[in-house]
Amino acid sequence: MLNLPRWQTIVIMAITIVSGLFALPNLLPAAVLDHLPGWYAQSRINLGLDLRGGAHFLLEADLRTVLTERLTNLSDSVRGELRKQQVGYKDVTVEPGQAVVVVLREEGQRAKAVDAIRTLDPSIVVSGSGDTIRLAYSEQELSRRKKEVIDQSIEILRRRVDETGTLEPTIVRQGDERILLQVPGIKDTTDLKRKINQTAKLTFHLVNENVAAGQPPPPTTYMVPTREAMQDLRRTNPKAWEEIQAANPRLTPEQICRRYQVQCLPIFKRVVVGGEDLDDARSTFEQQQGGRPIISFTFNAAGGRAFCAATRANIGKRLAIQLDNEIISAPVVQSAICGGSGIITGTFTTQQTQEQALLLRSGALPATLTIIEERTVGADLGADAIRAGTVAAIIGTVLVALFMFVAYGPIFGGFANLAMLVNLLMVFAGMSILGASLTLPGIAGLVLTVGMAVDSNVLIYERVREEKSLGRSAFSSLATGYERAMSAIIDANLTTLIAGVLLFGFGSGPIRGFATTLSLGLLTSMFSSTIFTRMLLAVWVRWRRPTELVI
């Protein structure tokens, strides 16, 4: 038990050192960090909003209305299709948030009607009997749509909230229909709400193919940078990119083209169709020709007419899609697009088409987002919390360490305290690796872990004392003490870990922070308090060869 092979000692030391390296950036003062390479200095634990200050919103998307709108659209096309197929109907009604109900004049035409409806949208589930046809979307389609609405909303929020790319907002899905939006460092939420209410501007323009590179464009035309070029600039010349974002007043697209020499396209100023007329855009696959990924889009009636006229007159020319002063795409018009819907083909990957479809839909939020929870923390309040948490953590740790020193003496107490420090390092390292946020309850979890982590050592040492009082030799009482304490250590830690994990699953925000530090601390303490201290003891025993244990 206490005869550790060399390789084990090396592995244990390596784990400890690596943990220390991961944890170190969190513990060093800023002055030292400045001298370290950036990637290392920056790998620190994120502070939660309650420590950092900022705004936290939980937004709920109104998916029922989205569904009802979609069902209303469906009922319109069903009416049209039935009329076209000459199927008589008494009534087509929408049950809000549920289904479309069609009542036919003649029961005999049911099969024909169902076939006609199926061609409209294959994802419809048909039920009902006799002259009544009930149309609903399948569960699968509904959850796909829900996910789409939330993804879209997240992408739009990101664009709106973080116009400058410097706010570092956290925008994530929470459950089925909610979005968590956290913006550190801001206090005035009115401005944030204004941003949530803001719309990105999406417009379609024809490309002026008569402008040669380097030539000044005519007054009907202006130069607009492509999104690709701007992203390249962000990568290759972040300073210039930031300059553009921070410019006040904002630079016009033409100024950007002139000053930064990025790739730009000359487009006509006249807007062919506006983004408000775009109903939907999604990434799909081509039916023929090997199923290339493409983007399909649908306009409303007005948009469809304008788009039809523009494409008919400009076959073979490029149509630029401009979003917030960047051209996200400029496909060539292959044919007149008149059905109100069309596709964009090209050599895209699926990921690209998904991205593009998302961008096309970025104009407007697909659903109303209602704030159902809001928390704002002033920066100084956060600073107070950090101070209180740190003081409590340090005092708690020192008191526990004193206790261990007094109870088990300088050697065994020292080993336990060293293990406690290693445990803290490992928790910090684990949080850095997991990218978890440290919250105020998280600090409480850390303090609690400190108190509980020494428990394993207490268990071992008390057992060693017992074995020793039974008359065993120093070496033997150590070895059996470890061995016999093990099962209690594992059971005790695992049961508490169950509580920690369930707490993590249930909790949100700050509570998750608590569950993270507590669970992580329990897990790592199984390493630090048993495996790590056993190694220390093994080395110590080999070195001092004690004949009597002072414990």
Add this chain to the structure above:
Amino acid sequence: MLWKPVRLFTFKRKFDFLGQRKAALVLSTLINIVSLIGVAVFGLNFGIDFRGGIAIQARAKQGIAQLEELRSTVGALDVGEVSLQEFGDPSTALIRVQRQDAGPQCVAAAQKVMRKRADPAWQITPGAAGTGDVEFKAPAALDFAGWRDAVSQVGLTVQERQLPRSTVDAIKIDMSTSQQAEWCQQVAIKLVEDAIGDKYEIRGTESVGPKIGEELMHSGILAVLATMVAIAVYVWFRFEWQFAVGALIAMLHDVISTVGLFVLLQLDFSLTALAAVLTIAGYSINDTVVIFDRVRENMRRYKKLGMTDLLNLSINETLARTLMTSATVFVAVAALVLFGGPVLYSFSVAMLWGVIVGAYSSIWVACAGLVYFGLRPDQLRPEDDKASKAPA
């Protein structure tokens, strides 16, 4: 050797813990019944996490926070029940306002906010009855961007299509009643901010809408139950059913009495408090399992010993560890109580109680339970025996 270890919790005498099990049974039952009655009669002091509502931390720009003055200022706003307390230090007050409901008073409040923040000529009125619709009338015609900024002023987030494309001076925003209710929390925050903003600095605000509060309550109760069941199942797998039932009762005992403590001290029962309850369940079982582990070991070793003696022996053998660990956790948590600040206060006080009650229940509830459930040394599962004989 610099100094010698001090045997802090080692006793020469062996205690007859389970001799007192009848007295403990009475005491525990009493505590639990009183706790349950307390919850039923006085109720928990639910924080806004569960009840929904608004909490605003305000610090006096000068001097100390005048709670009475604040109470009358905020009380006059027609926002329902208001409670105030000092928070952390005398200059800071925590203002709690009850959950706001949709209705004309909320729309009137929005108008008040808009008039103060933008222009006194604004009119905001409720739309058709039965809906949550709200009609806005601006002092002058506004365009899309103007309307966008205007509704943001009163904390409203809307979908673009609700805003006008043309320049008009009046719009109607469609909302369901529940959407309006969520918005009303935002309105009330702004109303309070406006009312006290001259003398107080707003350090932080929280608002929890009606929907999420109820959900948190449900999932919270579920989490506590799930935790206890999961732990009991684990114990059942590792030991015998009697151990699992004993552990379950001990956890219930701790959870109920902790909730009772919240009633007694009228501590704020928030999400963090719920975390404390769950942690206490986890911590208490930690203690229990260590004793159970020793009980199992002794059951194999002393097959002839009576159950009460065997349990007493096991408790005494692990007593030093129980007290030592309780002491280390206690001092760590005490540091949190004293220095952790107002946000963690409820949590830390509950944990402090949890340390004490956890140690108590491990001995007098969980182990006493084993006696009452008639556990006998020969009842251990054979496979457990085999497992323990294998080299650890």
